[in-house]
Amino acid sequence: MTAPEAPSTQRGTTNGDVAVRTTGLRKVFGSLVAVENLDLDIHRGEVFGLLGPNGSGKTTTIRMLCGLLEPTAGTATVVGIDVVKDPEGVRQRIGYMSQRYGLYDDLTVRENMRFYGSMYGLRGAKREARVQALLDELGLRPREKQMAGTLSGGWKQRLALACATAHQPDMLFLDEPTAGVDPSSRRLFWNWIYGLASGGTTILVTTHYMDEAERCQRLGFLSRGHLIALGTVGEVTKAFGQPSIEDVFIELQRRDEGQALETGQWPAPPGHKPQATGHS
Amino acid sequence: MLERIRQSPLWPMLWKELVQMRRDRFTLGMLVGIPAIQLLLFGFAIRMEVRHLPAVVLDESRTTESRALTQAMANTGNFDVIGSVSDRDQMRRAIEKGDAKAAVVIPPDFETDLKRRRTATAQVVIDAADPLASQAAISAAALASAARNAALAPPAARGPRLEVRVRPWYNPALESAIYIVPGVAGLILTLTLSAITSMSIVRERERGTLEQLIVTPITRSGLMLGKILPFALVGYVQITVILLLGHFVFKVPIRGSVLLLYACTAPFILASLSLGMFISTAVKTQVQAMQLSFLVILPSVLLSGFMFPREAMPVAAQWIGGAIPLTYFLRIMRGVLLRGTGIEAIWKEVLTLCVFAAVLVTLSAMRFRKSLD
Numbered sequence: 001m002t003a004p005e006a007p008s009t010q011r012g013t014t015n016g017d018v019a020v021r022t023t024g025l026r027k028v029f030g031s032l033v034a035v036e037n038l039d040l041d042i043h044r045g046e047v048f049g050l051l052g053p054n055g056s057g058k059t060t061t062i063r064m065l066c067g068l069l070e071p072t073a074g075t076a077t078v079v080g081i082d083v084v085k086d087p088e089g090v091r092q093r094i095g096y097m098s099q100r101y102g103l104y105d106d107l108t109v110r111e112n113m114r115f116y117g118s119m120y121g122l123r124g125a126k127r128e129a130r131v132q133a134l135l136d137e138l139g140l141r142p143r144e145k146q147m148a149g150t151l152s153g154g155w156k157q158r159l160a161l162a163c164a165t166a167h168q169p170d171m172l173f174l175d176e177p178t179a180g181v182d183p184s185s186r187r188l189f190w191n192w193i194y195g196l197a198s199g200g201t202t203i204l205v206t207t208h209y210m211d212e213a214e215r216c217q218r219l220g221f222l223s224r225g226h227l228i229a230l231g232t233v234g235e236v237t238k239a240f241g242q243p244s245i246e247d248v249f250i251e252l253q254r255r256d257e258g259q260a261l262e263t264g265q266w267p268a269p270p271g272h273k274p275q276a277t278g279h280s
Numbered sequence: 281m282l283e284r285i286r287q288s289p290l291w292p293m294l295w296k297e298l299v300q301m302r303r304d305r306f307t308l309g310m311l312v313g314i315p316a317i318q319l320l321l322f323g324f325a326i327r328m329e330v331r332h333l334p335a336v337v338l339d340e341s342r343t344t345e346s347r348a349l350t351q352a353m354a355n356t357g358n359f360d361v362i363g364s365v366s367d368r369d370q371m372r373r374a375i376e377k378g379d380a381k382a383a384v385v386i387p388p389d390f391e392t393d394l395k396r397r398r399t400a401t402a403q404v405v406i407d408a409a410d411p412l413a414s415q416a417a418i419s420a421a422a423l424a425s426a427a428r429n430a431a432l433a434p435p436a437a438r439g440p441r442l443e444v445r446v447r448p449w450y451n452p453a454l455e456s457a458i459y460i461v462p463g464v465a466g467l468i469l470t471l472t473l474s475a476i477t478s479m480s481i482v483r484e485r486e487r488g489t490l491e492q493l494i495v496t497p498i499t500r501s502g503l504m505l506g507k508i509l510p511f512a513l514v515g516y517v518q519i520t521v522i523l524l525l526g527h528f529v530f531k532v533p534i535r536g537s538v539l540l541l542y543a544c545t546a547p548f549i550l551a552s553l554s555l556g557m558f559i560s561t562a563v564k565t566q567v568q569a570m571q572l573s574f575l576v577i578l579p580s581v582l583l584s585g586f587m588f589p590r591e592a593m594p595v596a597a598q599w600i601g602g603a604i605p606l607t608y609f610l611r612i613m614r615g616v617l618l619r620g621t622g623i624e625a626i627w628k629e630v631l632t633l634c635v636f637a638a639v640l641v642t643l644s645a646m647r648f649r650k651s652l653d
Contacts, residue, residue, distance in 0.1 A: 102492025
């Protein structure tokens with residue numbers, strides 16, 4: 001497993017070791033508040049897990065950080081670049097793997113990789129070398145000439161990962177990358193992720209698998225758009241007095257669903273950091 | 281600079297579109313097949329000229345010359361002589377009952393006039409309730425008299441021997457193919473191009489690849505160009521197929537410059553593609569895109585002068601027709617193909633098309649954002 005080169009030190013990546021910083025980030029769709037007052041720092045080279053039930057605002061957060069959605073309020077910088085003021089600057093430096101993978105079904109495995117590599121300016125021998133390396137590292141070689149549309153879930157996930165990292169981004173956003181993927185592919189995936197992170201790539205990943213959550217260096221819990229917990233696995237479980245992350249997850253979900261139904265108010269969770277939730 | 285152009289994401293976009301297009305045999309077949317099928321349909325099945333119009337003959341002259349004229353009329357193919365009548369009452373009844381759509385009346389002094397070198401006149405009575413039929417009849421009358429004139433004229437003849445009343449230019453037999461083919465070309469271009477552009481963009485949105493494209497560093501204009509340029513190529517293939525078929529199957533003349541025609545096609549294609557992009561920003565699914573494309577195209581069929589002459593429309597319909605790009609493209613096509621017109625006679629239409637293209641590009645660019653909002 002070869003990790004990408006260490007991130008370049010071109011414009012943006014100043015500000016010490018902060019890869020992502022959001023301040024009062026908010027997104028409203030009509031009358032629905034998808035993300036509310038999000039303050040979040042993610043460190044360079046960190047594997048950060050964003051957890052939360054469906055509809056809690058994980059995907060919306062990632063989309064704002066990738067410049068796919070414009071925040072209603074607040075600011076966000078990714079690798080030191082403001083996502084609203086310079087979305088194109090951010091895009092050159094990040095990789096994004098969406099839940100739907102974004103692969104072209106009617107292109108082959110190799111063509112998909114070539115295409116996405118080229119979109120980031122990779123050309124000729126450089127692109128070829130990168131495609132070859134990814135084919136080997138992700139075990140895609142035997143599927144090289146297969147149409148992406150005929151791949152099964154695990155293979156699609158590997159291909160999507162290859163496409164999202166073809167240009168060796170400094171920051172990688174992965175939105176539920178392992179949904180519907182078999183255990184061996186998941187293991188390969190996580191090994192690959194750790195390899196990237198040790199090479200200095202920052203990773204933000206969302207997941208519903210608690211064993212995966214426990215592999216992250218730090219976690220953030222989102223519930224109905226609010227960041228309600230933040231910290232390492234140990235910190236979060238300890239603060240909630242629960243034996244595992246899964247118990248924390250279920251407890252949080254139960255609590256805020258009940259609370260929201262009864263009072264329309266949001267609970268102040270134990271271990272809650274004031275600057276991390278901004279809700280008052 | 282050169283390096284920047286080489287590294288532009290536009291190239292992989294174009295490459296990808298072309299590979300996808302090549303793989304999608306069905307769509308590709310439709311894109312070339314639709315023009316061919318439409319052309320054959322319009323050219324063969326929908327005959328706007330009326331042939332074999334049933335006609336009676338009232339020959340009061342009963343001479344060699346009158347029979348020759350009757351024969352000349354029948355020879356045009358527009359008339360089928362179904363019988364003779366002996367007086368005007370019988371003739372009137374035949375037409376009123378609908379047995380005959382036309383009658384040829386040759387007066388008693390027809391041959392005498394010819395011999396005395398006076399202009400001989402014959403009459404064609406037409407059931408004018410059917411304007412297309414009457415046009416055909418008028419045209420046949422003109423053709424027949426011209427044929428007889430040519431046959432009768434002695435070398436030193438001064439002036440016509442038979443009177444010629446109608447002379448439709450450019451399309452002497454009022455063959456609808458010649459009128460229709462330039463129209464079909466424009467209609468096919470605007471319909472298929474706006475439909476495939478809108479569907480192609482909506483498909484990317486449906487499959488989630490548009491989201492992936494947006495996070496790449498490609499600019500908004502690069503993304504738009506990458507989506508429409510390949511289809512411009514399709515447009516040129518289509519118009520070439522139509523011109524070849526039209527010319528070799530339907531004998532549509534190409535009197536003007538093909539180069540000029542291809543140049544004038546560019547703003548029309550651009551306008552159609554931008555329309556497709558605009559449609560893609562207004563719909564959610566491919567089915568909706570298809571439906572909206574057809575809805576938008578409908579006025580083009582009815583009001584552009586494609587099938588019905590605009591001169592015969594109410595003023596309001598003429599105004600709407602004036603706001604449709606096809607209206608101007610039709611004039612260019614008919615002008616260059618049938619009349620051999622140069623740029624000097626069609627520059628206004630070309631300019632109007634350029635304005636349409638500019639407006640539609642601007643509108644769709646304003647709506648087409650590089651975000652998911």
